[in-house]
Amino acid sequence: MSSFPPLLQVFLYGLLTALATGLGAVPFAFARTISPRTLAYTSALASGLMLGASFGLLSEGADLGRLATLVGANLGVLFVLAAGRLLGDHELQFGAIRGEDARKMALIVLVMTVHSVAEGVAIGTAFAGGTSLAVVITAAIAVHNIPEGLAISAVLRPRGVSLAACAGWSILSSLPQPLLAVPSYLFVESFQSLLPYGIGFAAGAMVFMVLVELLPDAFETGRRSVIALLVSIAMVAMVLFQQTL
Amino acid sequence: MEPILVVLAFATLSAFMAPIGVLPLRTRQAVPSAWIGWANSLAAGFMLGTAYLLAEIALIGHPVRAAVGGLLGIGYAYLSHLASGVEDVDLNRLEDVDPLYGYRILFVGGLHGAMEGLAIGLAMLESLPFGILVALALAVHNIPEAAILGSVLRSAGLGVSRTAGLAVAANVGQVLFAVVAFAVVPAIPGLLPWALGFAAGGLSYLVLSELLPQAYERAGPVSIGLVTSVATGFVVLLGGLAG
Numbered sequence: 001m002s003s004f005p006p007l008l009q010v011f012l013y014g015l016l017t018a019l020a021t022g023l024g025a026v027p028f029a030f031a032r033t034i035s036p037r038t039l040a041y042t043s044a045l046a047s048g049l050m051l052g053a054s055f056g057l058l059s060e061g062a063d064l065g066r067l068a069t070l071v072g073a074n075l076g077v078l079f080v081l082a083a084g085r086l087l088g089d090h091e092l093q094f095g096a097i098r099g100e101d102a103r104k105m106a107l108i109v110l111v112m113t114v115h116s117v118a119e120g121v122a123i124g125t126a127f128a129g130g131t132s133l134a135v136v137i138t139a140a141i142a143v144h145n146i147p148e149g150l151a152i153s154a155v156l157r158p159r160g161v162s163l164a165a166c167a168g169w170s171i172l173s174s175l176p177q178p179l180l181a182v183p184s185y186l187f188v189e190s191f192q193s194l195l196p197y198g199i200g201f202a203a204g205a206m207v208f209m210v211l212v213e214l215l216p217d218a219f220e221t222g223r224r225s226v227i228a229l230l231v232s233i234a235m236v237a238m239v240l241f242q243q244t245l
Numbered sequence: 246m247e248p249i250l251v252v253l254a255f256a257t258l259s260a261f262m263a264p265i266g267v268l269p270l271r272t273r274q275a276v277p278s279a280w281i282g283w284a285n286s287l288a289a290g291f292m293l294g295t296a297y298l299l300a301e302i303a304l305i306g307h308p309v310r311a312a313v314g315g316l317l318g319i320g321y322a323y324l325s326h327l328a329s330g331v332e333d334v335d336l337n338r339l340e341d342v343d344p345l346y347g348y349r350i351l352f353v354g355g356l357h358g359a360m361e362g363l364a365i366g367l368a369m370l371e372s373l374p375f376g377i378l379v380a381l382a383l384a385v386h387n388i389p390e391a392a393i394l395g396s397v398l399r400s401a402g403l404g405v406s407r408t409a410g411l412a413v414a415a416n417v418g419q420v421l422f423a424v425v426a427f428a429v430v431p432a433i434p435g436l437l438p439w440a441l442g443f444a445a446g447g448l449s450y451l452v453l454s455e456l457l458p459q460a461y462e463r464a465g466p467v468s469i470g471l472v473t474s475v476a477t478g479f480v481v482l483l484g485g486l487a488g
Binding site: 058062066070074081211216224229231232233235236243 | 315
């Protein structure tokens with residue numbers, strides 16, 4: 001890929017990481033029947049993965065500017081609050097699915113897409129430091145994206161979305177990565193100062209989505225102790241995964 | 246003041262916040278249900294923020310030890326819930342309470358106290374201002390806990406002042422654990438990242454298994470989500486200032 005001009009390289013690497021997100025749907029190929037309990041436990045899994053990812057984002061943002069990160073986080077909370085209301089006001093259709101389920105599915109795709117914006121900026125600014133580490137950075141981000149696809153699929157699949165569509169929505173949610181990587185590579189200085197806000201926004205949106213949509217769902221049908229175990233173990237696994245890779 | 250006395254003082258102060266939760270009993274028999282939900286989510290946010298700050302320190306240089314410590318903390322909290330039979334019991338009930346329920350409340354209070362004490366002691370090791378922040382953040386959790394315990398004891402016919410005294414006594418474990426953690430952990434080389442991870446994992450599990458599900462039963466998810474996330478962010482911000 002090094003024969004391509006740098007700008008195209010940044011885009012292509014960003015695209016590769018987006019495609020990796022689709023791999024997150026794969027584990028659901030093996031799930032046959034999906035009961036209300038399964039929905040509770042997949043919500044718990046998605047919650048843990050998203051909380052773990054937010055942890056990584058927050059600590060990254062804190063290094064760049066703790067206050068800016070938290071301002072961003074509060075904006076992220078408001079964003080999910082507003083988006084949840086707006087989506088609830090419209091008669092939504094998500095594939096063949098309508099009503100409350102459709103609202104929830106649209107919201108998770110939206111939140112994860114918005115969170116990819118911050119990641120795209122992170123890729124672009126990282127590449128601006130030189131493309132010598134490009135492969136390493138790309139591989140790391142691509143691997144990070146797989147559990148994010150898993151989180152999306154864990155919400156969509158139990159509500160009747162097909163496997164291919166789960167992979168498709170996962171990839172779609174990561175498309176802002178290549179799209180944003182390019183301008184932030186070009187205008188690295190102005191984007192770098194926005195990065196902590198963006199990172200905070202992504203973390204705040206994900207945490208709030210977990211607290212308002214996913215966890216209440218999970219606790220409604222699943223056993224409390226099992227959900228708590230699933231969420232906390234998935235969270236630790238995600239944090240370890242991100243810190244060591 | 247000697248650092249260990251600072252630990253003792255603030256862990257004790259945190260335990261003495263408990264009687265605030267008993268105060269409403271002087272005028273009314275019970276607090277409104279939604280208030281208990283919000284108090285729980287405030288405590289959940291403060292605990293999550295504390296867990297975040299502890300994990301942040303633990304992960305520097307030792308991600309694997311911190312993560313394994315976290316899993317041990319989760320496992321410990323899960324098993325002790327399981328062993329005491331409280332894992333799926335609503336511990337915020339104010340009506341139809343019996344002595345067994347009262348013992349369970351006390352037991353869970355003790356379990357929380359141990360985790361919170363550990364967190365305070367470890368945070369004090371990082372820096373005293375950070376430790377004081379954690380002690381104050383976790384003190385908030387003792388208030389709704391005492392409100393629940395208080396209404397159980399009141400329904401058993403106990404006076405308000407004795408109820409307040411017992412609410413403090415239920416948190417003595419916290420003081421003990423804070424002081425012991427502060428004194429013992431640095432004496433054992435390499436233990437710190439494990440211990441930090443353990444406390445962070447244990448606190449997260451307690452939030453997820455008790456505080457949040459109980460909060461959702463008493464107030465809407467939006468208000469619970471807002472209180473929890475803002476409280477978490479507040480502690481994370483102050484943690485940055487306290488170093």
